Structure formats: C-alpha cells, structure tokens
Amino acid sequence: MRTLLRLKTRQLISRVFIHPAGLPAPARWRAAPSRPSCSSPPSEDRPRPSMLRHLTTKITATGPIPVAEYMREVLTNPVTGYYVRSNMLGPDGDFITSPEISQIFGELIGVWIISEWMAAGRPRRLQLVELGPGRGSLAADVLRVFGQLRSVVAEASVSLHLVEVSPALSRVQAQNLTADGGQAADSEDEPVYRRGETAGGLPVSWYRCLEDVPAGFSIFVAHEFFDALPIHKFQRTEKGWREVLVDIDPEKPGALRFVVAPSRTLASSTLVQGFKGHRLHDVLDSPGSADLTADVDFSYLRRVAGGGVACLGPVAQRTFLKNMGIDTRMQALLRSCSDASVREQLISSYDLLTNPARMGERFHFFSLLHPSRLAALPPPPPPPAGLKLEKKRSPAPLPVAGFTELSYS
Secondary structure: OHHHHHHHHHHHHHHHHHOHHHOOOHHHOOOOOOOOOOOOOHHHHOOOHHHHHHHHHHHHHHOOEEHHHHHHHHHHOOOOOHHHHOOOEOOOOOEOOHHHHOHHHHHHHHHHHHHHHHHOOOOOEEEEEEEOOOOOHHHHHHHHHHHHOHHHHOOOEEEEEEEOOOHHHHHHHHHHHOOOOOEEOOOOOOOEEEEEEOOOOOEEEEEOOHHHOOOOOEEEEOOOOHHHOOOOEEEEEOOEEEEEEEEEOOOOOOOEEEEEOOOOOOOOOOOEEEEEOOEEEOOOOOOOOOEEEEOOOHHHHHHHHOOOOEEEEEEEHHHHHHHOOHHHHHHHHHHOOOOHHHHHHHHHHHHHHHOHHHHHOOOEEEEEEOHHHHOEOOOOOOOOOOOOOOOOOOOOEOOOEOOEOOOOO
C-alpha cells in the first residue's frame, strides 16, 4: 500500500508536469528581480492622516495600545486598513509571494491536495478552503491542476471557499477565478458575501469568518497567513518580561513610538517587521501604508493543536518543493521551451523559490492532519501455505507528499 501510494502520487506529478503541453504562454510567467525593489509615488510616502488620527485619538483616550491591537487596526480596519484598501501584491506592490513568482508553486500544491484527498479515501465531497487568498493566483493554479486531473477527481463534488476580509482583494480574486466576476450578496450580514463560479463550473464562495465555512471534508491552505495575524510583543528587562506597547511620541508631533509597560507580564518575545516596496519598513511609520508580518512560532502551533492533531514539519520550502517534484517540472518545461526570455524567467523563478539564500530556507511548510492519516497500516494477509518469509516488515504509516521524498521504490 505504501508503494502504491507513492506510485500514485508520482503518477499525478507525471501527468501534470512531465507532458510539455502544459507549458504556458510566455506572458503567463512572472519572476521577481534578483534585487527586488519598488518605489512608491511621493504621496504614498506621506503619513495617512486618517489612520494616524484614528490611532492617536484611541491612544489619547485609553492609553498606549498593545502591538496586537495596533496590527489589527493597521491591517484590517474596515475604512483605512492596509489589506482592506490596498492591492499590495505582485512586482508593483509592497511584496511578492511564491504563487505570484511562478505557477509551478500552485501546481505542486494542487498535486499535494489531490494526493491527500486520495489518502483520505476519496471522500465524495471536497472543499478547498484558502485563508487569505491574495489575488487568487494560488487557487487558480490549484484548480488548473484539478482540471488536468479531472478523471481522478471526477467522483468528488469540489468547491472553493475563500476566507478574505478585504473587499478590494475579493474583487480581484473574483475577476481572476470566476467566469463573470462573481456576485456580491444583497446584505452585508450574510455569511457568504460573494459568490461565483469558475469557467469549469466549480462554485466559489467568499467569507469574512472561518466559522462561516460549511462543515464537510475540507483541505485548508494558509499561505503567508499566520505571519500576518496580530501578535503581542514583549521585552525582557531587568525586572522581567514586560509587554511592548504603542504610544504617541511626545517629542515628535504626529509620530508613534514603542514603550515598555511597567507591569509584569508572562510571555515570550517575538519579532515584528514591516514591508513596503519589497523592503523592510519602520512598522510605526505611516500606519496603514505597509504590510506587517511576524515570525511564526511553529512550536506554539503544535501546542495549540494539541494531541488530537498530527503535525508535520516545519520543513524548508526548498525541501518541500523538491520532494513534490519541482525539478521534474522544471526539466519538462525547459525541454519544451525555445524562447530564451521565458527560459530565463523559469530559471530565475526556480532559483528564487528554492535557493537557500533566498526563499528556499526562509519560508517553511507546516501541515496539520487527522491522526488517522499517520496511523500504521493494517498487518498484511498471511502468506500462502508453504511460503516462508525471511523477515517480517512492520506496518508503516502512509507517506505524506512533500514531507516525504517520493520515489518509484
């Protein structure tokens, strides 16, 4: 059974990646420069008075606020939040994500999803749920793989569910994923605030809250999602751990500063960074104009998941993609590509995704599975009479694609 699953996963990779017919047109490939940079218009460099005024009013009324509250306001405030009003992704935005660099990334995720659906016994209903889907590039690439493997997933009812708090991004996603751009709900109180259908007939739904996604067999994808969740920041002092708060800078009108709370707090420190124009950005400068991100504590995610969940990883992005067959895909594309500029883009995007000095070791994959997924296989049937086996092989869990190197063995 273990060998069979490995072969099936390899067959999925082969059917999607080895045949050159899947080579996209040259314009489809987007690669970030080796030294990514982006200059914003002068107006974008000025503080946003509305967000700054909102924060200073809040601090004046209630005192310094936690970093978590600052992040929540700056990123998701319904009026001037960064995610709510901005189209920040891509080479012309503040940062670029792996799905925007190359469609190979999303294709590999699509193969992983189908592989896990098969390992789960091919449920009749398959809900693909993405948290923070960006421009919809990852979902589009995944669904394209589903279309190429239509014969494999034909027995399942597939639907796409997107959890997105940004109205601006949801419109971009609808344009990229649906045939007609989707339709907004009549009332803002409805759990599904936008609906649509892909060109292939798959239903797509948008939600503001994860709790609104209907129950059913689901595979969740959260790419660069946990690092944007609001966090609390702490600093170790001579008197112990103290929480770091955001306050008004009394020496600089219209500016904010970090201060250390005087009361004792039990917690650990973390790191907060800001990104604007593909460069590190002062997180207190021009609130609402830049993305905020924090290093993910995977050990904390393990503890929160508890004993009822099987956790795999984290493994480096380079390791995961190579285990999933990115080298096989690249070789197939390069063999069938004669355009020098496209070949250069392919090689550049591959290097950006896998180079240890770039995204290869900086980004990680982490999976949470039902414990039964890693349960040992049942013992094999007894051998025919008269046949003696020299050594009994103990039952082994099924391999999980990406976290295990797959081979034809």
